Amino acid sequence: MEVKICYFGAKRSGKSSIISHVFQGMKPEDTLKIEPTPDPRITVYDSRLLRIVNWEIPGKIESFEKLSPKDFELLKTFDIFIYIYDLRTNDSDPHIKTLKNYFKILTIQNPNFHFYCFFHQSDLDFPHMWNQIEERITVFRTKFENMIQQEGINSRALDQKYTKRTNIYDLSIKAG
Ligand SMILES: Nc1nc2c(ncn2[C@@H]2O[C@H](COP(=O)(O)OP(=O)(O)O)[C@@H](O)[C@H]2O)c(=O)[nH]1
Ligand SMILES: [Mg+2]
Numbered sequence: 001m002e003v004k005i006c007y008f009g010a011k012r013s014g015k016s017s018i019i020s021h022v023f024q025g026m027k028p029e030d031t032l033k034i035e036p037t038p039d040p041r042i043t044v045y046d047s048r049l050l051r052i053v054n055w056e057i058p059g060k061i062e063s064f065e066k067l068s069p070k071d072f073e074l075l076k077t078f079d080i081f082i083y084i085y086d087l088r089t090n091d092s093d094p095h096i097k098t099l100k101n102y103f104k105i106l107t108i109q110n111p112n113f114h115f116y117c118f119f120h121q122s123d124l125d126f127p128h129m130w131n132q133i134e135e136r137i138t139v140f141r142t143k144f145e146n147m148i149q150q151e152g153i154n155s156r157a158l159d160q161k162y163t164k165r166t167n168i169y170d171l172s173i174k175a176g
Pocket of ligand 1: 015033
């Protein structure tokens with residue numbers, strides 16, 4: 001069986017780290033040395049029962065429309081799309097707009113995609129602010145869903161559990 005997963009989101013949100021940690025067993029500390037990913041990159045994980053194709057789209061490609069025509073066609077063939085959001089981001093608004101645009105294109109290109117949003121780097125707490133993480137997730141989620149609705153974008157892919165709070169320093173990324 002084969003599962004194809006595409007990761008996208010801003011620069012330095014943690015896409016390469018997640019792939020390296022989960023599928024290549026890289027220690028979390030070693031991800032500090034990962035270089036920026038210059039171009040869309042596919043890595044394949046093989047086990048006896050399962051092949052997982054991981055496709056990272058670098059943050060500098062702020063819209064799927066900027067993909068090469070060949071990569072744009074690949075969007076149709078992937079099963080799962082995971083948006084990685086760095087929880088340390090202070091102003092979420094531009095990111096919500098970017099995500100809306102990505103999401104809109106997906107609904108047109110790929111009628112069956114599954115969608116997840118990883119609120120990542122949740123191990124880092126924010127100075128002088130108590131429990132900012134849950135609040136940031138709720139605000140992001142609410143704004144994003146309202147925007148989808150206002151724009152009349154098909155929200156089929158947004159099931160109840162599309163958001164997940166993650167970091168590579170505990171088991172959150174491997175569980176569930
Ligand atoms: N504290 C913390 N740092 C992380 C986590 N995930 C990734 N990082 C760090 O974030 C930085 C950017 O990661 P990278 O994977 O290159 O991001 P990408 O540009 O989205 O591929 C690296 O220094 C990682 O060590 C996490 O869960 N917690
Ligand atoms: Mg990367």
